[in-house]
Amino acid sequence: MSGNSFGERFRITTFGESHGEAVGVIIDGVTPGLTIDEAYIQIQMDRRKPGQSSVTSPRKEYDHVHIVSGIYEGKATGTPMTIVLYNKDMRPEAYDDIKHSFRPGHADFTYLQKYGLRDHRGSGRASGRETAARVAAGAVARKLLEQSGISVVAYTKEIGGIASTSFNEQEIERNPVRAADPIAAPKMIEKIEHLASIGDSCGGVVECIIRGVDPGIGEPVFDKLDAELAKAMISIGAVKGIEFGAGFEAARMQGSEHNDPMNADGFLSNHAGGIIGGISTGADIVFRVAVKPTSSISKPQQTIRENGEEQVIVTRGRHDPCICPRIVPVIEAMACLVVADQIKRQAALHA
Amino acid sequence: MSGNSFGERFRITTFGESHGEAVGVIIDGVTPGLTIDEAYIQIQMDRRKPGQSSVTSPRKEYDHVHIVSGIYEGKATGTPMTIVLYNKDMRPEAYDDIKHSFRPGHADFTYLQKYGLRDHRGSGRASGRETAARVAAGAVARKLLEQSGISVVAYTKEIGGIASTSFNEQEIERNPVRAADPIAAPKMIEKIEHLASIGDSCGGVVECIIRGVDPGIGEPVFDKLDAELAKAMISIGAVKGIEFGAGFEAARMQGSEHNDPMNADGFLSNHAGGIIGGISTGADIVFRVAVKPTSSISKPQQTIRENGEEQVIVTRGRHDPCICPRIVPVIEAMACLVVADQIKRQAALHA
């Protein structure tokens, strides 16, 4: 297995389990000379951490960014940059009673099937905690992209069936669900709080917009820009679907509607979501992901133990009733990583 | 760029353009001793070829499978297996008038931006013809999977807004749209024929079901089974979205609904689509892809020429008004490739 690396020229390798000592990442391919420090990365970690509001887990995972290698006198040296995030506020004993049980919706059963053994504490490597390393790495990619005028922003478009009807980018960081619609946001919050109160959870839809990518980025025919973004997003635990531009709606459109015409100023529409033939068009890159409801709920559920015995399980712990607000920075991070990697690949092609 | 390879242990590298001499593929990692011949592969090529019915392109691309290497006395030797599909019935002159224009929906603009030059004839490398090589390679993977009792079947679930309401697997190859619903199929055909008659096109939704995969297959955290399937599918030109199991509907469900409970006989539902934590559960793997309407339409469209001059363009040629029927075997092929690769990776992990 070398499934713990992502990217080719801006390549990350992550490690760590929920209840081990730390999670972290090695980034290989950071442009030498890039100015970056822990404070810059910390901003993104803080957007992902739990305990930010009433709608997220009350756990105290303050992820202090610690750079171990690859930086000298404030600049990237071009050698591997390692970032470690020590695990804090762990309560492994909270998982004792599910040590030999498979929690519905969790990877308990599949990890045991794959590996033959598993670290059951807080889902081990399958924990959402693993995404902390992605966010740290993504921040480094983001710094690189900023220098080329590229920005990446994601936001909650829908939660528990409550859809946004307006888009105001300024709103996103102003409400705890990271919605861009100030009318929908409180309804989403209410929905989450209600579900939390009855021990249930919900999912949602997150949209991501990447601006400023020059036309020409992407690697046909298999490593297309959208194909890599799809892999990146679906590799996030809770994501069950992705669509670009018009997406599944495109399936119901006619060619004459869906095709984006051009005039001298550029594209007149963006049903393609900024990518045609797997290559950026120069328009905004737009995609949406489907986020499933959090698997950890306190409602009783039917399951089995490792020995096959049936049981009713109640997942205790301090979980997010809806992961959308905290998945937003993870999605942005993965998008940054994909774009940074593809830009480097384009440079190699033309060298 | 090495974006023309896919897979790690069952690895394909494809080549060829629409109007070059041939398209083809090298497969590296075929299990030595596998019995395979051209006739077996030809079955899949014939499912993909144009000219099968009134709803597909009338082009005559009979793709004769030609194995160049890697087979000795009817068995795979374990060395690279090369399959070539010579291009036939090419009419490059049909593209002369669009040599310097960007057809809406096509990769003309983006290829020029990426590479600085392009082979405009029939979209060159960006042509759907490139998928012929995928289907050939997929057939080899399929042969391997058959030996493990794994089957892969895809079908058209929706076309032009007409959704299936029943599923009968036996129907799929009996109608030209490859629908599993014998009531919906004629309506889909009618829709396509109507749009073709007015020079327009439509898209649809294709569902794929993979049966017989043992639990435990998939490579967290980045090369998860669903992540690789997503990359594989989105790398197909016309695909704009993918969802697993409940997919985007999961975004509207509660955890108590979405979580798949288990009893001693296994999972009681399959909202996860057969994959949890990026690893197969043993249940059917189910995903759907959104297929955009064919870009080539004969309705006049607004675009520009390479020199920036605006023009109205009419895409001539012999195109599919809806690519769903012919994308079905491509989707199956890519699914076979992903699963074969992941099974080999699992074997390596435990060696």
Next chain:
Amino acid sequence: MSGNSFGERFRITTFGESHGEAVGVIIDGVTPGLTIDEAYIQIQMDRRKPGQSSVTSPRKEYDHVHIVSGIYEGKATGTPMTIVLYNKDMRPEAYDDIKHSFRPGHADFTYLQKYGLRDHRGSGRASGRETAARVAAGAVARKLLEQSGISVVAYTKEIGGIASTSFNEQEIERNPVRAADPIAAPKMIEKIEHLASIGDSCGGVVECIIRGVDPGIGEPVFDKLDAELAKAMISIGAVKGIEFGAGFEAARMQGSEHNDPMNADGFLSNHAGGIIGGISTGADIVFRVAVKPTSSISKPQQTIRENGEEQVIVTRGRHDPCICPRIVPVIEAMACLVVADQIKRQAALHA
């Protein structure tokens, strides 16, 4: 197995067996716009072909270069470039009597052990014929390097114990052994002819010099320039050793002798062979490889059959009594491939 690809950004994947239809290569990552044609590549193929003189195999493998994809109007499109070299003058029946025997020095035994079956005809994939594809790909890399003022030249330094004592680059292509020493060359020829006459063979040493590589090329810590060159060279069937700069002599030097001092004009010596810390210094890159004596000899040798039965074997066929003259272009080709790839990787690092 995906051991049939080499390089990351200028990446080749080869295929084909000695007595199959063809050998060939897909090159992924050719710089778009590169002007290249079959005639340019043919020059290198002609340097490698057998039958050039009395010291090489009399086989008639005229390798006609056939470009199948990746070129449009004389320029590389940046999409996969495929080159096919059809096999000619095959005499598979010549191998009938060794179908179930292991020829000493050949990979017959090991291929059977690895794959469980083998194509015995002319060594199948293990044949030196496989290097034809490398030479074709190397020619494309060479064209790219020429544009940056980089040249790659190899020559026979020693054959059958007869060492060169002078170096005149102009001599190399003037004698059939490709020696740079006009005094040693005829002695080498005589040695080879003598050994051929008694059914034996010999090896030699080939040196390669790469000029014009800017300082700064190479990818620590594992993909160092010398590490990649070493892998490339040792992957050639007959090569049993490689040394850089002072090489094994360095093991007998003192630091004060071996270290290359610098002054304002650059390095004052080049014991390092142009690479320090895995990165080019700007000085000539110099390495030597040990070439083993050709395994195919007509002297009787002791071996066993697949069933374990002992036998005395005589390897018939039309073999090179010394492969050095023909390995020279293969070594150059691999060197070109490594350098082209590393230059592209450097471009990606700084993007």
Next chain:
Amino acid sequence: MSGNSFGERFRITTFGESHGEAVGVIIDGVTPGLTIDEAYIQIQMDRRKPGQSSVTSPRKEYDHVHIVSGIYEGKATGTPMTIVLYNKDMRPEAYDDIKHSFRPGHADFTYLQKYGLRDHRGSGRASGRETAARVAAGAVARKLLEQSGISVVAYTKEIGGIASTSFNEQEIERNPVRAADPIAAPKMIEKIEHLASIGDSCGGVVECIIRGVDPGIGEPVFDKLDAELAKAMISIGAVKGIEFGAGFEAARMQGSEHNDPMNADGFLSNHAGGIIGGISTGADIVFRVAVKPTSSISKPQQTIRENGEEQVIVTRGRHDPCICPRIVPVIEAMACLVVADQIKRQAALHA
């Protein structure tokens, strides 16, 4: 750059600089269930550490093995195993006077050329300290190999021109130069001590023997077992050459001498060094590497500063006058990594 990873299925990614916080490694692909602990790894670290005797650097780099992830209840989980070795006894100020100078033999000049900036302290990433991470990872691979009855042993064959004339494996760990010849060992020590006393250094030759590898391991045509070993060894800073079996001597042999005959008991000689056609024969795998004299010497040397100004430099610090004794475990580690990876690749091929 992703040159900091090695291997495909047993894949390591290393990080860290000489005078940063730590060096370390992520190992991806450890067989789940493997029993391993820090003490086992520590044994190899202790063989590599400086300060073991009068012939090595007096630095106190006690490398305490610290496993951060991938182990649960004493067994590998199959998820990334991370090992960190904190840097101790650093004296960065010792390097202040060479901050802007290029030390002869060191990668100071080339790192600056490649990256545009450099961490000059103790050579930064180019330090031999980087190999500590390799040794830690190699110990994990060794544990895996032990279970298959594979052993890997290296020893000093020659130092400063003093060659061994006998081989007694039991002697290796009994003398500080790790020679297998108890007569030569004291002479080697004397030689090193003499050179150290005059501020100079020397190199040597190290041989490695891998026993117990089944026939059939190795991945033609580029990732051959010997090709991967060559890359692995040449990627070690001080190594300037490698030869397999008869090696450069093969260049002076005739085919009838060099070919290894077989009888019913196996091979009657092992000039091939246990690898033919890039695949293990089942015989011992034998190779030798050329180790250059340590670059850091206290004799005055001519060099330049970053600004081009000429100067005479004296490299201070606590350096090894001969690195052979300490490179032995590094070579073994890299050999273990290569073999473990190739065994896993073979398993994937046949899955």
